Amino acid sequence: QLQLQESGPGLVKPSETLSLTCTVSGGSISSSSYYWGWIRQPPGKGLEWIGSIYYSGSTYYNPSLKSRVTISVDTSKNQFSLKLSSVTAADTAVYYCARHTTGTFDPWGQGTLVTVSS
């Protein structure tokens, strides 16, 4: 059974870089059938797709965040990572990682709350 787990600091200072890692277990991140994505949810609000990566390293990002987002993959560790630079309070959210095909996100990690505050 495929499982995803987010990890990283729960508190980030304004203007700094948010860094999260998603560890995949129970399956290979190198599967040619899937993409790996990041989605976030501000407290009390809806879901927002941040970006995705293919095991080969191909990436695509939400245009509203593209200038600040970098997603990378480490197939040797079965992990993929998110970096979001120049964060503000508006970036406070629960960040989820998920496996996806075209249009379907499943499964999801449990999510990790990242708070941007000094």
Add this chain to the structure above:
Amino acid sequence: QSALTQPASVSGSPGQSITISCTGTSSDVGSYNLVSWYQQHPGKAPKLMIYEGSKRPSGVSNRFSGSKSGNTASLTISGLQAEDEADYYCCSYAGSSTFPYVFGTGTKVTVL
């Protein structure tokens, strides 16, 4: 790319059927049969309930069904149960290589 439009809340009594709409555009919902639906209980991660418009993953109750007409997708929950009380989000593939995925605004389902 704007978020797909969902009603903020829908309610129903146990045993009843309810339908949640998800309205997009001809660039997303209307162009692809790639709408998915997610159930989210408080403090939990979203769970896939419907994919590719009307398909149910293994383990999801057949009380959940999906459909589409034009630019609007719908999720119907029949035989409403207390455990169905949750937030529900739709998501559509939008085809663009620059912004391929758009989520709905979310609907709070209340079981009266």
